[in-house]
Amino acid sequence: xxxxxxxxxxxxxxxxxxxxxxxxxxxxxxxxxxxxxxxxxxxxxxxxxxxxxxxxxxxxxxxxxxxxxxxxxxxxxxxxxxxxxxxxxxxxxxxxxxxxxxxxxxxxx
Numbered sequence: 001x002x003x004x005x006x007x008x009x010x011x012x013x014x015x016x017x018x019x020x021x022x023x024x025x026x027x028x029x030x031x032x033x034x035x036x037x038x039x040x041x042x043x044x045x046x047x048x049x050x051x052x053x054x055x056x057x058x059x060x061x062x063x064x065x066x067x068x069x070x071x072x073x074x075x076x077x078x079x080x081x082x083x084x085x086x087x088x089x090x091x092x093x094x095x096x097x098x099x100x101x102x103x104x105x106x107x108x109x
């Protein structure tokens with residue numbers, strides 16, 4: 001029997017965890033001073049599971065696959081913005097490495 005709800009998709013669950021991690025990082029006072037970057041990375045992170053859910057709810061494999069590619073693109077945005085946050089010293093190298101390593105291990109399994 002196939003999966004009936006997007007909430008049961010592991011990739012969607014992992015996308016929500018990524019968004020939670022990004023929100024955790026961007027709550028720091030230093031990161032939060034750069035409101036534009038904080039808002040942009042939050043938006044990209046939220047877009048990952050949102051596009052997975054939307055594609056799943058469309059009901060066709062073709063549309064689901066299209067939305068998975070959009071979600072993958074948003075995940076790339078998050079990664080790029082994490083590099084910028086690290087370079088600006090909003091997050092530590094350890095936070096950057098743990099988030100990007102987690103991201104690769106979960107989203108791209």
